[in-house]
Amino acid sequence: MKTGKNKRMMTNKQKSIWVFGDYRNYYQNRVTLQLISKAVDLARVIDAEVCAVVFGHNVEEWIMEYTAHGADRVLAIDHPSLTSYSTENYLALIEKLAKQRDPDIILIGATDFGREFAPRLAKRLKTGLSADCVGLDIEPEGLLVQIAPSFGGNMLAEIVTEKHRPQMATVRPGTFKEIPHNYERTAIVERLPLPATLPASRVRVVEYERAAQKGHTIENATVIVCGGRGLGNKNNFKKLNELARLLGGDVGATRPVVYAGWADHDALVGQAGKHIKPKILFSFGISGAIQHTAGLGEANFIVAINKNPQATMMKMADVAIAADASDLLNNLIKELKKRIRE
Amino acid sequence: MLNIVVCIKQVPMVTELPWDEKTGTLRRDLAAGMMNPACKRAVEAALQIKEKQGASITVMTMGPPAAEEVLREALAMGADRGIFICDPILAGSDTYATSFILAAAIQKEVPGCDLILCGAYTSDSETAQVGPQLAEELNMPAAAYAEHLDVSGRILRVRRLVDNFRETLEMEFPALVTISMERYEPRYASFAGLNKAFMETDIPVLNAEALGITAENLEARGSRTKVRRVFIRKTQKENVRITGAAASAVSEFLDRYQWAISAVIGKSIEAEKQA
Amino acid sequence: MQFNPCMKHKLIRNSARSFAETELAPIAAEIDQQRIFPRDVIAKMGELNYFGLQVPKEYGGAALDSISAAIVVEEISRVCAAVGLCVTVHNGVAVYPFLQFANASQKEKYLPQLAAGNVIGAFSLTEANAGSDAGSVETTAVKNGTDYILNGTKIFVTNGGVCDVALIFALTSSPDNKLQSSVFIVESKFPGFLRGELEDLCGMRANPVSSLFFEDCPVPEENLLGRLGDGMKIGLATLDNGRIGVAAQALGIAQGAMEAAVKYAKERQQFKKPIASQQTIQNYIADMATEIMAARLLLYRACERKDAGAAFGCEASMAKLYCSTMASKVTSLAVQIHGGYGYSKEYDVERYFRDARVTEIYEGTSEIQRMVIARSILSQPIM
Structure with missing residues (x-):
């Protein structure tokens, strides 16, 4: 602890944790805000400022949001030539800034963009990078402990960049919780000019458009709503389709349900059916018979609804809601319809 | 004729390796190796370019002696040449060091190559970093997560889906592209191809010295990160219990998990603010 | 003998396994129950040299060694024994006699098509009154000008419903009018080549096993395989080789059954713990694993002798006898470990159990194998 402080006093440099502003799916993906929130926690330990860095055109909205959610400083470059995301342009800008200002830590959301952008930035800054972190911690001396998944997420690795700075990590969206906004907050906002020497990007964006949602199969669906006999009857079971539609997911079924004819065999999840992740x-x-749960090996987050709190499925769930399954399903559909503004 | 290099990696065949409680390490020895699935798609992408306009394909890997197997498999699929980087002093390289070593091998063995393909990520470490960092090493324009490639003269057109945006990018050779899992369903190697890859093909083995890599430049250009320990993700779930009337249980649940759910479904489910 | 697989054998195994798991696993139960011969998968297999495993390169084959070929059959059978049967019969007893006994023009005419899988082969010796006793064949081939005219009925012909070329054992007359058996290359498009209904069998139900009828079927004399009267010689040599294939098949079925049983035993909970923690189940698994390993070594030993050009008939019979009895036992234990579910078509072990049984019967019953082995042992000089 002492060494860190002494060094800072000697160099008299304000420590800084940077968060890269990744905003193009802002309404679906609040990873930048989540990272600012985590950076605020880390900054407290090492007495650093949290600095959001944002490039684009008409970025005032993001400057405001980042400030409201906890940034102490915002570095912004606003220019029409930055309208669409460009890895090469953004790299050139942030490389220059980072070399000038020497941040201690740079956090980048593990979006597709971030995961392409961060490794190249790390290489340019000649430093280490850990990918897709699910946890970050900081030691008083300032060493960032990066927890990254390995082997399909079954293992976690504790990674540090000992000698080189900045310490860099990409972080999975949804890992940290954002700080509620406070539009009274203020931050130091530096609106920087586009450098005159920006090299032309060698990658030309010919076309880009927001994509329609892809078609799912149950094996690769990211959301699955499964029903068992506890739903009572076929009509109640069919309402799972409505929930699946709202969540952009698929419907799965247990063996008794398939045999009762409430669902097609294609929907069978379990040992003799589909293995889902x-x-x-x-x-x-769903009670949670092994014939069913054997197919759930890789489900990341399980929400179980059952009248019987002792059911196996309720014990293996992340969230267990003790309620009548059909009743809860109806309420959930109703509430989601209100909340999802389509 | 186009000169293509495909960088591939051998990964354990299973995602869940047994864990040795005593030594705190993974029992890698229990798993057979295989070509990383995204790397196999990169080989397929190269083969399709070769079939369309002709190309010479060099496959390259770095790994322990057993990793030679993935080069043989790529040769069996139709690649023309294999290069194997194998040296115990290179073991444990992070992506920073790996991209430096691969760059050194490419510059030495395939100077002037037009296109470098990599798998977008590996099934064991999933960092997706080696490709982009290799592009930096070689100072090439690059695109990650490509779903489709079109070559016309010296221009490479890449289609990809990133962050829910469908993009078409263009760049001039030389360029580097990482291939996603979405398209380029890889062909199976025929048995004739496999037999030939083993019986009729030599694969040169390069060690660090052959690549001009010394302890000194490994210090300067080598690994930046250090894995302090690896541990099993705790299996004990938090098992949050929610009770009460259905309507209130739903609100409690959604309020508590709205960010996690939003991140997955790509829609906000934040409650309407009370006026 | 090498006890560790070389890199080539490992890769060939991985390759066949990944094909079987991707292309056959999703359909194996259905094609068994519906008795469907999966032509589209077979076509894909053709392109990958599954039907020319040991055919030389100049005829478009893969030119694999015998252990590699056995591994391929093993891996296909591990997932879908009926398709494994199609592959092993085609390679082991339809293509193999071409490699050993056909003349240059026969090889040129048939091998490329066979190796590509465009032409599916069959081998038919068995008749209503001739099985183990190959000398009792009643089908006749009578010379008429430049043709032989075939008459007779072959039964239990593997691939019978789909084969394009069949090797048919028939009685011919020697110049001195003695009856002797000869082998003919008969194309399904020859007039008088008729197929019977598919057999309704206990296992291997996706393989179109049928009878073949020959009614005044003219076979050109250039389609005589080997010389007139070579039937017994060709038959014995071919069956030696076929036994390696059946052994590989039985081994693959047993391997698949054991893997399913191990998985189930680890997942199935009774008395609040996985049944794999019960010593009885552990004993079953230990026996299964040990016998599978022993069977595999015996099989590869026969393959190795074959590739070395040594006599391998006795070793092939040992491998076939041991692998097939082992497969019946292992699949039965796998059903037992699954309990009631193992007796249900919902689980693969029920199919493995049915498929394994016939490996003790065809290509020479276990009783015949013992006879072959005993003869070989008893004929060796006393030290």
Whole structure:
């Protein structure tokens, strides 16, 4: 701890944690805000400022949001030539800034863009980078402890960049919780000019458009709503389709349900059916027989709804809601319809 | 004729390796190796370019002696030449060091190559970093997560889906592209191809010395990160219990998990602010 | 003998396994129940040299060594024994006699098509009154000008419903009018070549096993394989080789059954713990694994002798006898470990159990194998 402080006093340099402003899916993906929130926690330990860096055209909205969610400083470059995301342009800009200002840590959202952008930046800054972190911690001396998944997420690795600075990590969206906004907050905002010497990007964006949602199969669906006999009857079971539509997911079924004719065999999840790996699994009225749970090995986050709190499925869930499955399903659909502004 | 290099990696065949409690390491020895699935798609992409306009394909890997297997497989699929980088002093390289070593091998063995393809990420470490960092080493324009490639003269057109944006990019050779899992379903190697890859093809093995890599420049250009330990993700789930009337249980649940759910479904489910 | 697989064998195994798991696993149960011969998968397999495993390169084959070929059959059978049967019969007893006994023009005419899988082969010796006793064949081939006219009925012909070329054992007359058996290359498009209904069998149900009828079927004399009267010689040599294939098939079925049983035993909970923690189940698994390993070494030993050009008939019979009895036992234990579910078509072990049984019967019953082995042992000089 002492060494860190002494060094800072000697160099008299304000420590700084940078968060790269990745905003193009802002309404779906709040990773930048989540990172600012985490950076605020880390900054407290090492007495650093949190600095958001944003490039683009008409970025005032993002400057305001980053400030409201916890940034102490915002470095912004606003120019029409930065309208569409460009890895090469953004790299050239941030490389220059980072070399001038020497941040201690740079955090970047593990979006597709971030995961292409960050490794190249790390190379230019001759420093280390850990990918897709699910946890960050900081030691008083300033060493950033990066927890990154390995082997399909079954293992976690604790990674540090000991000698080189900045310390860099990309972080999975949804890992940290954003700080609620406070539009009264203020930050130092530096609106920087586009450098005159910016090299032309060698990659030309010929076309880009927001994509339609892709078609799912149950094996690669990120959201699955599964139903069992606890839903009571075929009509109740069919309502899972409505929930699946709202969540952009697929419907799965247990063996008894398939044999009762409530669902097609294609929907069977389990030992003799499909093995699924959704990010979120809703399990309605399912007790959790091994023939079913054997197919859930890789479900990331399980929400179980069952009248019986002792059911196996309720014990293996991340969230167990003790309620009548059909009743809860109806309420969930109703509430989601209100909340999702389509 | 186009000169293509495909960088591939051998990964363990299973995602869940047994864990040795005593030594705190993964029992890698229990798993057979295979070509990383995205790397196999990169080989397929190269083969399709070769079939369309002719190309010479060099496959390259770095790894322990057993990793030679993935080069043989790529040769069996139709690649023309294999280069194997194998040296114990290179073991444990992070992506920073790996991209430096691969760049050195490419510059030595395939100078003037037009196109470098990599898998977008590997199934064991999933960093997706080697490709982009290799592009930096070689100072090439690059695109990650490509779903489709079109070559016309010296221009490479890349289609990809990133962050829910469908993009078409263009760049001039030489260029580097990483191939996603979405398209380029890889062909199976025929048994004739496999037999030939083993019986009729020599694969040169390059060690660090052959690449001009010394302890000194490994210090300067080598690994930046250090894995302090690897541990099993705790299996004990938090198991949050929610009770009460259905309507209130739903609100409680959604309020508590809205960010996690939004991040997955790509829609905001934040409650309407009370006026 | 090498006890560790070389890199080539490992890669060939991975390659066949990944093909089987991707292309055959999703359909294996369905084609068994519906008795469907999966032509589209077979076509893909043709392009990958599954039907020319040991055919030389100049005829478009893969020119694999015998262990490699056995590994391929093993891996296909591990997932879908009926398709494994198609592959092993085609390679082991339809293509193999061409390689050993056909003349240059026969090879040129048939091998490329066979090796590509465009032409599916069959081998038919068995008749209503002739099985183990190959000397009792009743089908006749009577010379008429430049043709032989075939008459007779072959039964239980593997690939019978789909084969394009069949090797047919028939009685011919020697110049001195003695009856002897000869082998003919008969194309399904020859007039008088008729197929019977598909057999309704216990296992291997996706393989179109049928009878073949020959009614005044003219076969050009250039389609005589080997010389007139070579039937017994060709038959014995071919069956030796076929036994390696059946052994590989049985081994693959047993391997698949054991893997399914191990997976189930680790997942299935009774008395609040996985049944794999019960010593009885552990004993079953230990026996299964040990016998599978022993069977595999015995099989590869026969393959190695074959590639070395040594006599391998006795070793092939040992491998076939041991692998097939082992497969019946292992699949039965796999059903037992699955309990009631193992007796249900919902689980693969039920199919493995049915498929394994016939490996003790065809290509020479276990009783015949013992006879071959005993003869070989008893004929060796006393030290």
